[in-house]
Amino acid sequence: MKTAVKILLADDHPIFLKGLIDVLQEEMPDCEIDPFSSPLEALQFAIRNPPDIAILDLDMPEMNGLQLTTKLKSELPSLKIIILTMHKEPDIIRSILAKGSDGYVIKDDAVNELVTAIKKVLKGGQFISTPVMKEITSPDQTIIQSLTKTENNILKQIALQKSSREIAEELFVSIKTIENHRNNISRKLKLQGSNSLLKFALDNKEFI
Amino acid sequence: MKTAVKILLADDHPIFLKGLIDVLQEEMPDCEIDPFSSPLEALQFAIRNPPDIAILDLDMPEMNGLQLTTKLKSELPSLKIIILTMHKEPDIIRSILAKGSDGYVIKDDAVNELVTAIKKVLKGGQFISTPVMKEITSPDQTIIQSLTKTENNILKQIALQKSSREIAEELFVSIKTIENHRNNISRKLKLQGSNSLLKFALDNKEFI
């Protein structure tokens, strides 16, 4: 007889925690679920009763999910950890993945997103929910912000599939000016190849 | 005192229907929910007790959601209808929206997707879940399928940001061949402008 998968939950929001328990009991009925609304209690419990996988909220009092991840991983290196949060900020996500978490799921994602995440992570894989994936693979906002106003403006025009000539005509400047700006933008963004700038512009419409 | 919103449910899959009821009771507790596992029963009930909104599955015995939509709309023109299904086929979706449904939600979407859909539709709006939106706004598969194998292959390479020269080298053919194919592809897809082909390739990676 296989021992049941032990899932540790840590979320300070009681309503959400309740919903989470319901979902897991329904989706994965063969699990032992240990819910905690306090990260400290969760940590103490985990040390005495090592779970297979921990699902952690990020925003908790006393100790946040980041610190909890670190502590759990140092105590129980083989423990799988999935972060379940509302945050989508790339920087946060990157630092969390660096801390050794195995999964990252956004709270307003589909329920099955979490379930597939759990299954994938238990098998030794890594799971990052797709909208998050998009964010972290998108370029640093900081780099985009290093562009000047006009450069930014021109980048927008490029995203609209306009040629340098068209942009020049609209802005009442010389083509050469636009070409210079394109050059500068490409250099700042470390892009090369004739199409890479257009691709960048298309990929990052919403951030420009 | 405002009368409660009356929601009619029709889904032949009992487990899913149960889950749906749970979710709605939790998310919208002020609703009167009338669940049916049979579309005929749902229709008969709706005529006697007109609901505000109907959430219908597509794949049902006796009568599918499409026919049900038509009948409901002819009996109760002001009734709002949301289709809740697993289908993502653009053709199906298009015909459904043509039949007068107000919303389209994929079953494996997030729960809140359905709730926001209900709210939006009740306010008189239309709601189509984002992955579906992507599909139906994407170009006709038929046009893409009119491309020959090599043309398709080349389009894939273009989507990978490769130049004609690079593609030619990989396929051991002349650059001219590739350029010819590009031309033919552009003509078939009715594209013009130097970047439109790349844009198309990038936009439709998954369909090529």
Next chain:
DNA sequence: CAAAAAATGAGTAGTCCCACCTATTTCGAG
């Protein structure tokens, strides 16, 4: 097999973009 479709290759002219220059003007921050 014979006709049609597809793939291959070439030529020419023109556009667009890149990369690397230089130079002038404008304008804001120290």
Next chain:
DNA sequence: CTCGAAATAGGTGGGACTACTCATTTTTTG
């Protein structure tokens, strides 16, 4: 005010794609 960043513009050379047209070979298909 002055220094420097930003915007403006011009030049050159080269790479890449478009838009045509034409021709040959291979493959598919009726």
